[in-house]
Amino acid sequence: MSKGRILSIQSHVAFGYVGGKAAVFPLQCLGYDVDVVNTVNFSNHSGYGRFGGSRASAAELSQIFGIMEQNVLLHPERLLTGYIPGGEALSAITEIARKLRNRNPHLVYLLDPVLGDAGKLYVSPDVIPIYRGMLPLSTIITPNWFEVEVLTDVKIVDVSSLQRALKTLHEEYHVPNVVISSIPLRKWLLESLPPHLQPPAGYRDSDTDFLLCIASSSDSPLKGDSLSAVHTRYIPCIPGYFSGVGDLFSALVLAHYEPSTSPSASVNGSTDPGTEETTLSRAVSQALTKTHAILSLTHEYAAALPEEDRQPTDEELDVKEPERLVRRMKGRELKLVQGQDIIRNEAAVDHKNMDWWVKFWKP
Amino acid sequence: MSKGRILSIQSHVAFGYVGGKAAVFPLQCLGYDVDVVNTVNFSNHSGYGRFGGSRASAAELSQIFGIMEQNVLLHPERLLTGYIPGGEALSAITEIARKLRNRNPHLVYLLDPVLGDAGKLYVSPDVIPIYRGMLPLSTIITPNWFEVEVLTDVKIVDVSSLQRALKTLHEEYHVPNVVISSIPLRKWLLESLPPHLQPPAGYRDSDTDFLLCIASSSDSPLKGDSLSAVHTRYIPCIPGYFSGVGDLFSALVLAHYEPSTSPSASVNGSTDPGTEETTLSRAVSQALTKTHAILSLTHEYAAALPEEDRQPTDEELDVKEPERLVRRMKGRELKLVQGQDIIRNEAAVDHKNMDWWVKFWKP
Numbered sequence: 001m002s003k004g005r006i007l008s009i010q011s012h013v014a015f016g017y018v019g020g021k022a023a024v025f026p027l028q029c030l031g032y033d034v035d036v037v038n039t040v041n042f043s044n045h046s047g048y049g050r051f052g053g054s055r056a057s058a059a060e061l062s063q064i065f066g067i068m069e070q071n072v073l074l075h076p077e078r079l080l081t082g083y084i085p086g087g088e089a090l091s092a093i094t095e096i097a098r099k100l101r102n103r104n105p106h107l108v109y110l111l112d113p114v115l116g117d118a119g120k121l122y123v124s125p126d127v128i129p130i131y132r133g134m135l136p137l138s139t140i141i142t143p144n145w146f147e148v149e150v151l152t153d154v155k156i157v158d159v160s161s162l163q164r165a166l167k168t169l170h171e172e173y174h175v176p177n178v179v180i181s182s183i184p185l186r187k188w189l190l191e192s193l194p195p196h197l198q199p200p201a202g203y204r205d206s207d208t209d210f211l212l213c214i215a216s217s218s219d220s221p222l223k224g225d226s227l228s229a230v231h232t233r234y235i236p237c238i239p240g241y242f243s244g245v246g247d248l249f250s251a252l253v254l255a256h257y258e259p260s261t262s263p264s265a266s267v268n269g270s271t272d273p274g275t276e277e278t279t280l281s282r283a284v285s286q287a288l289t290k291t292h293a294i295l296s297l298t299h300e301y302a303a304a305l306p307e308e309d310r311q312p313t314d315e316e317l318d319v320k321e322p323e324r325l326v327r328r329m330k331g332r333e334l335k336l337v338q339g340q341d342i343i344r345n346e347a348a349v350d351h352k353n354m355d356w357w358v359k360f361w362k363p
Numbered sequence: 364m365s366k367g368r369i370l371s372i373q374s375h376v377a378f379g380y381v382g383g384k385a386a387v388f389p390l391q392c393l394g395y396d397v398d399v400v401n402t403v404n405f406s407n408h409s410g411y412g413r414f415g416g417s418r419a420s421a422a423e424l425s426q427i428f429g430i431m432e433q434n435v436l437l438h439p440e441r442l443l444t445g446y447i448p449g450g451e452a453l454s455a456i457t458e459i460a461r462k463l464r465n466r467n468p469h470l471v472y473l474l475d476p477v478l479g480d481a482g483k484l485y486v487s488p489d490v491i492p493i494y495r496g497m498l499p500l501s502t503i504i505t506p507n508w509f510e511v512e513v514l515t516d517v518k519i520v521d522v523s524s525l526q527r528a529l530k531t532l533h534e535e536y537h538v539p540n541v542v543i544s545s546i547p548l549r550k551w552l553l554e555s556l557p558p559h560l561q562p563p564a565g566y567r568d569s570d571t572d573f574l575l576c577i578a579s580s581s582d583s584p585l586k587g588d589s590l591s592a593v594h595t596r597y598i599p600c601i602p603g604y605f606s607g608v609g610d611l612f613s614a615l616v617l618a619h620y621e622p623s624t625s626p627s628a629s630v631n632g633s634t635d636p637g638t639e640e641t642t643l644s645r646a647v648s649q650a651l652t653k654t655h656a657i658l659s660l661t662h663e664y665a666a667a668l669p670e671e672d673r674q675p676t677d678e679e680l681d682v683k684e685p686e687r688l689v690r691r692m693k694g695r696e697l698k699l700v701q702g703q704d705i706i707r708n709e710a711a712v713d714h715k716n717m718d719w720w721v722k723f724w725k726p
Contacts, residue, residue: 034700038401063415064377
């Protein structure tokens, strides 16, 4: 049942499930030995308003990697990097990623470029060029729409700008597999989707908001003579903000990415002849399905809490009463332990399949 | 499937399975939400010869606990403390243990007094009095025989000195549940055991070495008018040294300690009327069974490695060739991920039951 070894470089919080706490347990449940390097050691995630602890300096990180290298412990089959605070630490980790990539061309490296969300940066701008420098080392990246905009300098407002952004990532930054973890399903995007990829009309006319997940694999037989095989899936928004969802999703994409599942396997991806799937779309389908199921479970738990623990998001009230925010955050911590059967494929959940957007490149 | 919340305060290593890496995953598999505070962040365990990283200072630990307290995140049902380097950090953690104990008399606190093994201290002597001061806060302690000697100042050479040591822990330090995780089954101990608690003669006459696990619960109806209910189980030694075994064992004892499993449940333990079990003996039976099964699995893996990765322990050769030690240590990392079905009770394993040593106190 051993799936090999993953080196995970992420933030650590004592309480709750973000960064490594959201990624490592699922990876272990799925059979991976995980080497865990903590970029920070905090009490809880920053969403609580109050948080504290220490950041690992670039020197501390380099020392840990240096000893691991001397002890011949730096030979993972896979690499996962998430939130890394500050340029120096990020540079130290870029070195490691480059070393592992040079050492093993078959390394599967999932880079989650954690920069910000919904138009807000939450890292210092000096890390952006460093992330751009890391992109060519990656096998898969899992930015949200805002992080795509920041990395590519392309504002995504229509299909052609979306194409430009993906083209930039595939061709300029040589990223073989791009997963836009979420982008709001606005009118322009909805209307550009082929009907069978759109939410059912009735469902849609309700005031449910939707997000779209987009996977673009540039090394797949599906693509024909176009640039990449693009798959998408809409997901209904679950109200309220939940932390660690992206970290869980990225870990699950990496865990389920199986280049070897097809005879025509290549280093970075492949397709089963005769199917409309790619190695990437299969992995993202699994990750999306499980992440959404865990999120739904978490939402159910949160909804069952006493009223004072499930106050709606309201930043003004939060400022007046910090405890209000704290209680809400605590109530929304991911139910990973309670949902471990979902992660292990031992629970029946609604499958979210990523379907091929055949004419994405030639509407 | 939620079993409640455990605060685990232990060492962290990036590679391999000791401290928190040996304890947290099993606890999560068994349904506990685990809050993880890292006392050190090292590359790998010290057995590799080369290791590095940073220790959390008392100030860093206090800051993390301080913020958790402000955020009302310090209300676990259970507490697990393991290796803590240095007196200052230990004092900071004693404060937290005292706070949690005062806050919740039902807190189940498993204290693993990690001091040393086989006659060697591997902490600075100044922590010993601090550990003695922590003992009255605990629900269960899991020292090895050497740690019992250090804590009680009693050299264990016969049954009466063993009785004295246990008496000291129960009566002087008010520890309700003492588990001596392992003590070599020497002649004096073997011959003092009732026949049905001894290894079968044929088995014994072979050159197999045995360890004895001893559980002593001082708040149990079994004890009649004697001091405690004592249960034991012999375990055949698995050749070679494996790290993290004690950390795994302690975590499993805590995970399986269920005061509520009996109507006559007390805070610290209880017994099913009519059985010869205690809450403690049930938990230790489970922990011993699973720890031994994981260890056997690990030993099988290690035995299947290429010869250069399974060199026998030989400190002289290790000094001449450090890589030899490193390869051996790597080959002996616990197979926790591969053995997760064992932890989850989903694998058939040889049950190691802790049996009642009826006349322990009155031979």
